[in-house]
Amino acid sequence: MGGPAALPNVHDGHLRITYEEMHVTIGKAAQRIKSEFDPDIMVAIGGGGFFPARVLRTFLKRVSGADGKRRNIPIQAIGLSLYEEVGEVDGAAGLAQEEKLGKEVIRTQWLDFSTLGNRPLVGRRILIVDEVDDSRTTLGYAVSELKKDIQAQFDKLPEDKKADFPPTKLAIFVVHNKLKEKRASIPDDVAYFAGDNIPDVWVDYPWEQEEYILSRLAYCILLHNEVAAKQKELGL
Amino acid sequence: MGGPAALPNVHDGHLRITYEEMHVTIGKAAQRIKSEFDPDIMVAIGGGGFFPARVLRTFLKRVSGADGKRRNIPIQAIGLSLYEEVGEVDGAAGLAQEEKLGKEVIRTQWLDFSTLGNRPLVGRRILIVDEVDDSRTTLGYAVSELKKDIQAQFDKLPEDKKADFPPTKLAIFVVHNKLKEKRASIPDDVAYFAGDNIPDVWVDYPWEQEEYILSRLAYCILLHNEVAAKQKELGL
Numbered sequence: 001m002g003g004p005a006a007l008p009n010v011h012d013g014h015l016r017i018t019y020e021e022m023h024v025t026i027g028k029a030a031q032r033i034k035s036e037f038d039p040d041i042m043v044a045i046g047g048g049g050f051f052p053a054r055v056l057r058t059f060l061k062r063v064s065g066a067d068g069k070r071r072n073i074p075i076q077a078i079g080l081s082l083y084e085e086v087g088e089v090d091g092a093a094g095l096a097q098e099e100k101l102g103k104e105v106i107r108t109q110w111l112d113f114s115t116l117g118n119r120p121l122v123g124r125r126i127l128i129v130d131e132v133d134d135s136r137t138t139l140g141y142a143v144s145e146l147k148k149d150i151q152a153q154f155d156k157l158p159e160d161k162k163a164d165f166p167p168t169k170l171a172i173f174v175v176h177n178k179l180k181e182k183r184a185s186i187p188d189d190v191a192y193f194a195g196d197n198i199p200d201v202w203v204d205y206p207w208e209q210e211e212y213i214l215s216r217l218a219y220c221i222l223l224h225n226e227v228a229a230k231q232k233e234l235g236l
Numbered sequence: 237m238g239g240p241a242a243l244p245n246v247h248d249g250h251l252r253i254t255y256e257e258m259h260v261t262i263g264k265a266a267q268r269i270k271s272e273f274d275p276d277i278m279v280a281i282g283g284g285g286f287f288p289a290r291v292l293r294t295f296l297k298r299v300s301g302a303d304g305k306r307r308n309i310p311i312q313a314i315g316l317s318l319y320e321e322v323g324e325v326d327g328a329a330g331l332a333q334e335e336k337l338g339k340e341v342i343r344t345q346w347l348d349f350s351t352l353g354n355r356p357l358v359g360r361r362i363l364i365v366d367e368v369d370d371s372r373t374t375l376g377y378a379v380s381e382l383k384k385d386i387q388a389q390f391d392k393l394p395e396d397k398k399a400d401f402p403p404t405k406l407a408i409f410v411v412h413n414k415l416k417e418k419r420a421s422i423p424d425d426v427a428y429f430a431g432d433n434i435p436d437v438w439v440d441y442p443w444e445q446e447e448y449i450l451s452r453l454a455y456c457i458l459l460h461n462e463v464a465a466k467q468k469e470l471g472l
Contacts, residue, residue, distance in 0.1 A: 019255030023442070023457045047293060047311055050286035055443045057283060075283055076345055077313030109312055109348040116345075206259070207291045221259045 008220070008227045010236060015198060016228035017176075019206045023055055025175055025195035030059030033193050037171045038062075039127035042075045045142060046109070048131035050077070051207060052175050056129060076116065079108030080138050105141040111149070121150045122157065123165030132203065133174040133182075133194065140184025143170060147187075176203065244456070244463045246472060251434060252464035253412075255442045259291055261411055261431035266295030269429050273407045274298075275363035278311045281378060282345070284367035286313070287443060288411050292365060312352065315344030316374045341377040347385070357386045358393065359401030368439065369410040369418075369430065376420025379406060383423075412439065 008016075033039070039060065044053035053075050061070035083104045111121075128142050150168050157165075170190045177194035186192055204224065211220040244252075269275070275296065280289035289311050297306035319340045347357075364378050386404050393401075406426045413430035422428055445456040452459060 019259075019442070020457050020461065023255075023445070024455045027446075027448070027455050027457075044282075044286070044313075046280075046286075046313060047290045047308070050280070050282075050290045050311075050313075051443075054283045054286045058444055058446045072283070074344055075286075075315065077280075077282060077286075077315075079311065079313075079351070107351050108310055109351050112345040112348060114346065115315070115343050206255070207287075208294050209259070210263075210294050212263070219260045219263050221256055221263075225256065 008223060010227055010230050010234060014202045014204045016204045016224055016231060017206060018225050018228050021228075022051065022175060022206065026052055026055045027059050029173060029175075029193055029195040030056055033127065033171070033173060034060060037125060037127065037169070037191055037193070039125045039171065040073055041121075041124050041126050042073060043111070043126060043128045043142070043146070044075050044077045045128065045130040045138060046077050046079045048205075049129045052131055052173070053077075053129040056127075056173065076111050078110055078142065080142060081106045081108060082137060105138055110145075120153050121146070122153050122168055125169045126171070128170065128172045130172075130174050131176065131205065133172075133177040134180075136182035136184045136186070139172055139174070139186065143172070143186060143190055146170060244459060246463055246466050246470060250438045250440045252440045252460055252467060253442060254461045254464050257464075258287065258411060258442065262288055262291045263295050265409065265411075265429055265431040266292055269363065269407070269409060270296060273361060273363065273405070273427050273429070275361045275407065276309055277357075277360050277362050278309060279347070279362060279364045279378070279382065280311050280313045281364065281366040281374060282313050282315045284441075285365045288367050288409070289313075289365040292363075292409065312347050314346055314378065316378060317342045317344060318373060341374055346381075356389050357382070358389050358404055361405045362407070364406065364408045366408075366410050367412065367441065369408075369413040370416075372418035372420045372422070375408055375410070375422065379408070379422060379426055382406060 008014075033056075040062065042053050042057065042060075044050055057072050057075060060073055062073055063069070064071045083106065113120075126146065128139065128146070130139060133139055147170070150170075154162065154165075154168070171193065172186065172190060173193045173195075175195040176198050177196070178200045179197050180200040206221060206224060209219070209221040209224045212218070213220055213223055216223060244250075269292075276298065278289050278293065278296075280286055293308050293311060296309055298309055299305070300307045319342065349356075362382065364375065364382070366375060369375055383406070386406075390398065390401075390404070407429065408422065408426060409429045409431075411431040412434050413432070414436050415433050416436040440460065442457060442460060445460045447456040448454070449456055449459055
């Protein structure tokens with residue numbers, strides 16, 4: 001940070017998303033999510049899912065409590081990374097491709113069942129949130145691991161309690177779905193919401209803008225918005 | 237959402253923060269945090285700390301691994317709410333004030349020690365991140381609980397291992413510190429970074445903007461930026 005940096009090039013083929021565009025895309029998707037799924041808990045995949053989950057929560061408030069007030073729904077955060085992003089994992093280099101496929105997602109944080117204890121996953125409407133569906137690997141992993149946890153919690157219930165819970169529902173929300181071949185699939189019983197379908201190009205998210213552009217005496221985030229506007233103007 | 241809403245009033249006394257202002261404030265603070273503390277892990281207090289932690293991570297990348305690449309530092313999320321925000325907690329109404337003070341913070345999620353297992357808190361440089369320091373209650377709670385966990389982890393180490401770890405360091409980063417009387421204090425050994433000190437006024441954060449303003453055919457987030465600019469122009 002702080003060094004001189006090249007001005008962003010409108011012809012670099014990157015898709016630049018501004019904070020306000022993210023917010024509006026999430027707000028529009030929230031209408032569909034609310035009417036078609038109406039989650040009572042979100043599971044945000046960090047770090048990319050943090051911002052979308054926080055914004056989405058604003059749009060998905062639910063009436064709860066005797067006073068009829070609209071309240072935030074809870075967010076649980078999980079941390080998932082792909083091996084290639086972490087880059088410091090021992091032993092992965094020697095694995096055969098099929099082993100790697102099963103192991104390429106690393107958990108850096110999972111749900112905290114000590115605090116979820118009296119509000120378990122069973123019977124809930126759970127929305128998994130991330131910023132982008134690229135290869136679908138991370139989302140596929142999240143769904144399959146959550147399903148295992150839900151089943152394990154359900155199996156532990158006394159037989160006479162099992163009927164007390166409505167069916168547990170899972171859904172996914174991503175702000176952007178890249179139209180490309182996916183490396184994992186989402187089961188049919190998991191609803192899927194995408195804010196926008198986008199081509200398979202490099203996406204510059206606003207929270208990744210780091211540089212201070214000396215020649216403009218401005219942080220890159222401000223030029224990011226300018227360049228994004230210019231690209232729209234030029235139809236790029 | 238969706239209904240007609242009053243246009244925001246520039247004279248309502250609210251301090252309106254735009255996404256880009258948050259980003260730049262975080263970027264500037266990051267220079268001080270990097271040079272004075274240089275964290276190797278962040279603990280984001282959700283939901284308000286999610287956005288600041290994700291942006292801050294962009295500015296706090298560290299060189300790691302043999303290839304000398306700059307990599308993201310990990311974020312662990314915790315969920316803390318004040319009783320008054322949750323509003324559906326049984327039994328709090330009957331408590332005496334001094335009992336309430338000790339109990340008014342609710343954990344909705346805590347650190348996941350199953351994934352932190354081989355990278356414990358002991359010996360690390362831990363930065364707690366939130367969007368605003370209002371009454372300081374939540375931050376005070378987070379610091380005191382983290383210190384207990386760190387001490388418990390340290391106590392469990394074999395005697396001959398204890399000297400292998402550098403001292404564990406805690407620091408706090410908030411984007412905004414409200415200048416007001418606080419209800420909790422931060423110990424002297426915990427470094428404190430605030431992006432900005434602000435007066436004790438109502439703050440409108442961008443991610444809370446929900447309405448679609450029919451008369452302008454625009455989501456409130458866009459008017460939020462406009463009104464914020466107008467307030468600056470008028471010196472409000």
